[in-house]
Amino acid sequence: MRRICVGSRESRLAVIQSEMVMEYLKKTCPGDEITLLTMKTTGDKILDRTLDKVGGKGLFVKELDRALLSGRTDLSVHSLKDMPMEISEELPIVAYSRREDPRDVLVLPAGVEKVDFQKPIGCSSLRRVLQLKELFPQATFASVRGNVLTRLSKLDAGQYGALVLAAAGLKRLGLEDRISRYFSVEEILPAAGQGILAVQGRAGEDYGFLAGYDDGEARVAATAERAFVRTLNGGCSSPVAAHAQVRGDELCLTGLYYNEQSGKWKKTAIQGGIGEAKALGIRLAGQLKEEVDRL
Secondary structure (H helix, E strand, C coil): CCCCEEEEEEEEEEEHHHHHHHHHHHHHHHCCCEEEEEEECHHHHHHCCCCHHCCCHHHHHHHHHHHHHHCCEEEEEEEECCCCCCCCCCCEEEEECCCCCCEEECCCCCCCCCCCCCCEEEECCCHHHHHHHHHHHCCCCCCCCCCHHHHHHHCCCCCCCEEEEEEEHHCCCCHHHHHECCCCCCCCCCCCCCCCEEEEEEECCCCCHHHCCCCCHHHHHHHHHHHHHHHHCCCCCCEEEEEEEHHHEHHHHEEECCCCCCEEEEEEEEEEHHHHHHHHHHHHHHHHHHHHCCC
C-alpha cells in the first residue's frame, strides 16, 4: 500500500479542488492511502496589498513547494492561473485537469439586480480592469484580496458595487447562482490557465497513476497560453492574457499585450496545429508586442 499525500492551500476552494484529484486517486488506486495536508501560504496571509507589490504569484506556492521537495507531500494541486510562469525543474506539472468554464463573471451583492456604479467594482487584476473599462467606462475599481468567500462577504457588506471573479471557482464552490453575468472570452480575455487545475510532482518519480486524469486538450491549451505570457514576462503586475481553444488538431490562441509606457494595448489571434502549441505562444507574443509597440 502506498501513501499518497496531497498538498493544498487551506481555502475552501483549494480544498475542494484537491479533493477532486483525490477522488480520482481513490477510484484508480483503491489500495492506497490518500491523505490531504493543507497549509496557509504567504499569499493567503498578505491581504492588504496587491500581489505585484509583495512578490507575485510565487507567494501562493512557496510553502507547498517546500513540502513537496521535503517529502512531506507527494503531490500539490493548484489553480494553474495562480502558478508562476517559471516552474522549477525539480517540481514539474505532472497532470492537467479537464478545463472548467474559463470565463470571468460579474457578481452583484445578494438581492441586487444591477451594478451600483457609485461604489467601486472589486477587482485586483490589471488584466481585468483594462478590459472592464471598455465595457463599463463609468466604473471605478478597487483592489479586493482574500479567498472567494472572503471577497463575497465584503461585497455583501456593501464595500463594492460588484465583483469580477472566475466562473470556475464559483462553480466548484457550488455558488453558480451568485453569477449575474458571464463575460465572453472576446469581452474579457481570461488569465492564462484559467479553469485548469495543475497537479505538481517531483522530478524522476513515476506518476503513471495520473495518466487517466491528465487532459490532453487542457495540456495543449496551457502550454500555448503560458508560453505566450512567459515570453512577455507577464505576471501579476502586467495586463497580459492568453486563451487557447482546441478544435480537433487545430489550436486558436488569442493574446492580449499592454505596453505600460505608452498605455496602448491590443488583442490578436493566431492559429496552428496542436503540436506547435509552445511555438505558437512564443510567435504570437513576439508578433503582438511588435504591433502594440508601433502604435
